[in-house]
Each structure stands twice: as C-alpha cells, then as structure tokens.
Amino acid sequence: MKFLPISLVSLLVTGCSAFAPTPSFHSTQPGLNAVPRKDSYDITLLPGDGIGPEITEATKKVISSLCKRCGFEINMNEALIGGAAIDEKNDPFPDDSLEQCLNSDSVLLACIGGYKWDKNPRELRPETGLLKMRKEMGLFANLRPAKVLPQLIDASTLKREVVEGVDVMVVRELTGDVYFGTPKGIDVVDGQRVGYNNMIYSESEIERIARVAGDVASKRGGQLCSVDKANVLDVSQLWRDVVTDITTKEFPDIELSHMYVDNAAMQLIRYPKQFDTIVCGNIFGDILSDEASMLVGSLGMLPSASIGESGPGVFEPCHGSAPDIAGENKANPLAMILSAAMMLRYDLERPTEAQLLEDAVEAALDKGLRTADIKIDGDNCELVGCVEMGEAVADLVTSLDLKTPIEV
DSSP states (O other), X not given: OOOOOOOHHHHHTTSSGGGSOOOOOOTTXXXXXXXXXXXXXXXXXXXXXXXXXXXXXXXXXXXHHHHHHHTOEEEEXXXXXXXXXXXXXXXXXXXXHHHHHHTSSEEEEEEOOOGGGTTSOGGGSHHHHHHHHHHHTTOOEEEEEEEOOGGGGGGSSSOHHHHTXXXXXXXEEOSOGGGTOSSOEEEEETTEEEEEOOOOOOHHHHHHHHHHHHHHHHTTTSEEEEEEOTTTOHHHHHHHHHHHHHHHHHOTTSEEXXXXXXXXXXXXXXXXXXXXXXXXXXXXXXXXXXXXXXXXXXXXXXXXXXXXXXXXXXXXXXXXXXXXXXXXXXXXXXXXXXXXXXXXXXXXOOHHHHHHHHHHHHHHHHTTEEOGGGOOTTOSOEEOOHHXXXXXXXXXXXXXXXXXXXXX
C-alpha cells in the first residue's frame, strides 16, 4: 500500500503536529509540493548563526538515527545563510545557496542573525538574506502553531487557567507588505533624514493567503479571525474586503471575524482561547505569531513551515539565534527536530517516520528531560543541554515502538 500524498496545511491545522492526529487529505490546497516517496532524498541544511549550528548538529543525529532504523537515506548538504554567509561571501544569501535550496527536495533552516552584524548596512544584514530566500523561493505562506502541551503547561508565564487548552494557528503572509514594498529608503528632506517604507498589497496576494487561511480554519474549529488596521490604513481596508470576499464565496461554513491588530495583541494575552485560526499580513503576523508562540512557555518548542505554490518548502524553528548562549550547550533543539518531522511529513511524504520522530520528542518530555528554557524552578525534571537532549531523542527514535508499520 502506498501512502497518500499529504497536504501541508491539512497536517498543520491541529497546531503542534507532534501531539495531534493527522487530519484527512485535502487535494486542492496550494503547497502540495511533496516529492514522490523514494528511498533517498537530498535536503539543504542552513545552520545559520548563533545557536543554529548546535541545534543543527543535534537534529542531524536524530535524522541519522531515524534513517538507519527506517531504511531510507537523507543526504544532508549544508549551505550558507545569514551572518555566516556575510562573513564568508559578503552576501547574506549567496546565489549558490539559493540554487542548492531550489534543487533540493526540502530545506531545513536553523536560525540567523546576531549582534555582530546589527550595524551592517541593510544589504549586508542577515535578515536581508532571509527575506531574499522567501521571495526567490516563492514562500508566501507561513504557518505557526501555538498549542499548549500538557507536559509544559506550567512553563508559560501566564496563569494555568489562561493558557490551558490554547490551540492557535497563525497564518502569516510572507512575501508582501511593508517588508517588500517600494519605494523605500532614507532620504534627506529639508536638511533632515526621512525614512520610509511602503505598506502595499495587491488583491491577488491577499486572495491566495486568504485561501490558505480558509483551508486551515475549515480543518480546525471553523473560526477565522482576520487581523488588520482598517480603521486607519487603506491597505488594511483592501485586506479586509478581499478576505471577506474570498471567505464568503469559497468557505461559506467558516465563521469569519475581524480584529484590529492592537486589540488582537491584547486579546492574545487576555483570553487566547477565543482564537482558533488567525490570518494577517506580514508585519502584523511577524509580531503576533511570536506573541502567540510564547503562550506555550518557550519559542524553543515550536516549529513552523513556509510554503509556496511550487518547489520545496522551508521548515524552521520559530525562535531566533540566541547569540548570548551560543556555544554553551544551553539551546533547546526540539523546535528544529519537530521542524524536521514536519519536513518529513509534508515535503518528503514520510508520515509514519515523521510520527515516530514526533513521538520521540514527546517521550523525551515524558521522561522529564528539560532544557533551561522549559525547566521550571522546583520541579523534578532533569536539566539537560542541547547535545544531551538531541542524543536522548535519537535514542528514543531507535527504541520506541512504531504505532503504524513503515511502508517499504
């Protein structure tokens, strides 16, 4: 029996996929770019900066253990991005890195950035490389789950009654808005510097992200909240009009609501359980998805996926490069390991192996292993480092019982 191809959106809709059943196949969603199931895959690893190389090494060990047990190969080839690429090639995302990514079956990214490059000119900042990657690879939709896990409920800085049961999906448009709009720059006007960026969206850009969000919401609780600032921004009024039109016509069973971004930021902390699926533009999504992620207690637990209409996806943890702890064996590799699991499931058509990887992460938490970011003072859990957590998950991948047989 062959596995059915699986929609990226269909599998992400329940939040953190490691702790949720797989939803059913949905064949019409953009982002169905999984390569045919095969015995050997080529993926590009982008270790990046800060803790990136550490969590990459931990994830490589886990992937190697998985491949050895399950009888297939993943050829992991590294490429440069971010500050590391600036240091070596004076380019935050060199063309050869882009070419390698485009020619891979999938891309697994760690994190980029750091204090070292903060004062560089815009074109030589790590973040510019990330934006180039998203634009050149056509990664227009970013999906970020924020699901509070039972093992980590007390790791949140919010009260238990506020976060218990929270399961939010933020769908963020990724290649438009103020980050990419032109004209932009810093000019001198009347003797003083004036900086400007153009917040701009075309109707087609809004339509395609609205369709992704509608599909996500239809497989979750059927509720979609579109976030904008339509009371003061014309571009947000267009956003609201187009999202309303697409949802009404193509997803009539979805309960659509609208919320201004400032209120949404407040409501995510006040009463996060009111939200199911949130859709927003690039800059609002950047901010709100990080806020939503922290409901679970640590960004170190949360994977994400960036998808386009063709080509490989990019899978990466939600957290940053944490340069202050780089090289100290303090990083949490679980978000990147879970990102690898999503890559297996969505781009490589290996759902059973992905589930095994996710089960191993859950088993490590059940054993009471905790990195510093998810360790609570006074609990009985064991504090471990990045290396030790990665080794534990790799060992569990080898020893855990399979819930479903591996297809050969």
